[in-house]
Amino acid sequence: MTQDATLDITALAHKGEGRADTPDGPVHVPFTLPGETVRVRREGARAQLLEVVSASPDRVEPVCPHFGTCGGCVLQHMDQAAILKWKREQVVAAFAARGLEGVEPLIEPTVDAGGRGRRRAVFAATRAGARILLGFHERSSHRLVDVSRCPVLVPEIVDLLPVLKTLAARVMPRKGEVTLTVLATPTGADLALASTAKVEPRATTGLIEEAMAAGIARLSLNGEVLVEARAPAIDMGGIPLVPPPGAFVQATEAGEEALAARVLSGVGKARKVADLFCGSGTFALRLARKATVRAVEGEASALAALDRAMRTGAGALREIRAERRDLFRNPLTAVELDDYGRGMEAVVFDPPRAGAEAQAKELARSKVPTVVAVSCNPGTLARDLRILVDGGYRISSVLPVDQFRFSPHIEVVAVLSRG
Template identity: 55%
Template sequence: MSEREITISELGHRGDGIALTESGPVYVSGALPGETVRAGIAEGRARNPIIETRSPDRIEPICGHYERCGGCSLQHLAEKPYLAWKHGLVAKALGDRGIDFPVSETVPATEGGRRRAVLTATRAGRHTVLGYHEKASHRLVDIAECPVLDPSIVSALQGLKSLAAEILPKKGELRIAVLATTAGLDVAFDKADKGYESRIPALSRKIVELGFARLSVNGEVLLEVRPPMLDMNGIGIVPAPGGFVQATLAAEEALSRLVLAGVGKAKTVADLFSGAGTFALRLGAIANVHAVEGDAGAVAAFDKALRRAQGLKKVTFERRDLFRRPLVRGELEPYDAVVFDPPRAGAQAQAEQLAVSKVKTVVAVSCNPATLARDLRILIDGGYVLQSVTPVDQFAFSPHIEVVAVLKRE
């Protein structure tokens, strides 16, 4: 494999530099537009690249694990071009669906703001390794720091490792979901050793010593020292163990502001794929809301929070699989506005029903610009007009981006 010099022309959607050559695109991990790189090339990828000319946008990564860890992709890119790249991901996704619309500037994330993390632990001889996978590898990086995480999670890494060591499976990996709450860390282990029951006393003692709020193993709550509470606009909610919540509080608040602004003066709102009530509990302060969610744990958490909530208008909820049973045209008619925030697969079936409805306002929230663009195309073809598209950078230094789009019937 002979070496050659190539010039990077753009960043790909995963953050790799791309050189356009006569034999096709070449992907170069860690390279930036404008840089010249010397590398061997095999199957469209650069091997052992050496940067010969550096971009003025290149900066020093803020994490000592960055070169190996696959958790972040773009710590080496300055903030302004980094946010522009995220903006471009959304604009390109829209363009691919023939949607020509100006995308608003990216709302930046906050470093050290990730309150929710999913870590992995495994055995390495007699030692326990806890962290993230290396880039393009199944090997784990044993992390001692992580600047994108909430400091309370970083300070608990050694404690989490000691807990993991108690219930590691003999083969394979242990998944650890950690959530920073107002009462302390909520820790949920998945794929633990099947014989973990004999370790329950030791695990319980460690949880108390470490000051964690709750411990769950393989879906079962073993110990709740204090309810792991989240504050959603003044309403306390205890999420299901390992359940979905927005990864940063700053992004949750930014998304919520955009959703509420998009809904405007609507008096009746349907919040679809509502989760544990991130938007519904806020919308309930200004409108009558019906929340629909398929996950049983999220629905139960929302129900308990709703029972304690005060100062809300009429808020109801329903457990329903919206992928299989979207709200149909007749069910949508009572609502002035509909909010939907589906998983990465998007909300195609629901968008198709909205497209033939008379709902005046739709606010679409998404963590996947590609499926969002598909769903927006359906709504636009059904007569809706885009009002705004705003990216929110919840996952700093990663290729992931949240988006809020507002549409109205004219």
Template identity: 55%
Template sequence: MSEREIEITTLGHRGDGVAETETGPIYVAGALPGEIVRAKVVDGRAQKPVIEKPSPNRIEPVCRHYSACGGCSVQHLAEEPYLVWKSGLVEKALRDRGIETEVSGTIAATMGGRRRAVLTATRAGRHTLLGYHEKASHRLVDIAECPVLDPVIVEALPGLKSLASEVLPKKGELRMTVLVTTTGLDVALDKADKGYGRKIPALSQKVVDQNLARLSVNGEVILELRPPLLDMGGIGIVAAPGGFAQATLAAEHALSKLVIDGVGKAKTIADLFSGVGTFALRLGRQANVHAVEGDAAALAAFDKALRKPQGLKKVTFERRDLSRRPLVKEELEPYDAVVFDPPRAGAQAQAEQLALSKVKTIVAVSCNPATLARDLRILLDGGYVLQSVTPVDQFHYSPHIEAVAVLTRP
């Protein structure tokens, strides 16, 4: 098969350049709109593309690992068109559901702001590799730097690799979740060797030597030097081992402001899929809040925070799987506003109940534009009016984007 000249017309939702042709789209990894590329094409994908005419928006990637590492996909795109692309991901998802609305400009991520990283460790002979998988591969890139991560994590990489080497499984990979807290790094290892118990003395010593706040292995806390605290608007939450936290602090602040502004002067608020209380604790300073979450560890952290006087109004919670058992119309009646922030699968069942309700204001937070658009379509069909949609980029250089949508009932 001979090479052909390809003109890139758009940037796809995964960060690949896309050429629209008579025989269908051609995907070109690493290409940008306006570029001319020469490559062989197999099954709609360019093989070993050579850029003959680069885009003026092309820049030099900031990381030495970029050509191999699968952690980032668009380091080669200048900042302004990059942010436009991020907004466009949300716009397209909405259009696909027949929702035509103005999407606000993307709130930019902060370089070096990722406070939570999920790394992979594996064996390579006598050596330990720690990092991210290569693009479209099971091979691991042993990272020495990562401009996306908080510098505290980058500085700790050698020690984290040493920690992982103690409990690597004989086959397969170990998963490491690292979180920067106000009291130090919280590290959780999963899929560790089942005989890790005999390594507890060595692991504990490494925790002390590296001054980690806490280390957990396969769900067991090995050593906690200090409770790993997250600051939720002035309220300290002890993070659950390996639990969810917003990836960057700047994005958490941006999302929280959008949520608080969105609910306005509501006096009674339901915070659904509430996690550890990222929004509920902040909202509790101005309104009565009922938080609902299905994860027991997250609610335990939330409960512990509420046991200390915090100057909040009435804040309550319950454990409930909202995907299986959403709050129904009658249960929603007491609330002036509802906030929901579901996992990537979205909140279809809950949106269907909200569409039947008389709740005045709904604020939807999502990390998946496709499921957000589906849920918004349900609410719009139920009579709600979309007031605003704001993308928030906390996953720098990746195709992932958060968004906050505010809806009201006339």
């Protein structure tokens, strides 16, 4: 049943929506802030904002015309300083939920690492009559918002939007969408297309010609590199790395630098380090300047990229022993961590959002003196840290890093030591 109501917003929920506490339970209202009185159209536990009756001092004007429709941003109406404070509070709450309340004084202020903007974006494109729509999906919807600008992306990607539409049209299926993953690099954009359409050789030729005319460095389709005019290399602490097409990299350069700086300081003078869930070497390549590194990752393409980067920077790096291994199913055991080269002096792990529960259990049984945990999910990080603390580790620092401007997401680096 739908009904209009006036509500007082008391908090921001973890997804960035305002929450009003009512006699029949909490009601979530997008685009509202704590301390505001709002008129809404309510349907059960959710409501649509109709009017802000009394605004929070933290409310600001959104910077994008697509805000409120596009599902990419949820907090453009909130002052940046307030966002950073709220994101720290989310980390505090996640730790408290796992019984780590005493850690709160160790959680530092959130680092603003938005920098120039996100250098990587994943767009969707579809056909609407004679038009091609390209952008991001609406909140909780399959409808696509046709994006003409985006304040969270680096300008190099925004400038490519018209070209991306043209290229998407060439591989558009009769039904469904094309996915376009774009990475801005110093040598040009790395564009990876994914489509279910059958692309004829003539269409592929036209696709390559248009991409090259637009200055795209590398073009891939469904994982196959069609053309590489220039290697799309990004800097990993002074070592050039060419990531696999469409691969994960840290969202912003500033975010990567902030995370890497804390990882390096957390590891300290350790001479033997394991980098688990290492990807293409974000941390391993930096760590190997001063330590021998055991780099473990489940994706073969990521390890191949790391291998090429290792060869490029061979004169500046110590040994990196790369190993393909599914750490979810087959984590490094406590015996392996303690026996490898007389034992690891530090372990770094940076898993996907699901966390590293199995690996944390093995670390908790090990004698590794220092652990540095990196995560994009405070909830699973708190779970893994609880395991380590119960195994005898002590948390010495926690750094939230915000490279996802206007979103509820947050990166966190925690440093732990034995005893």
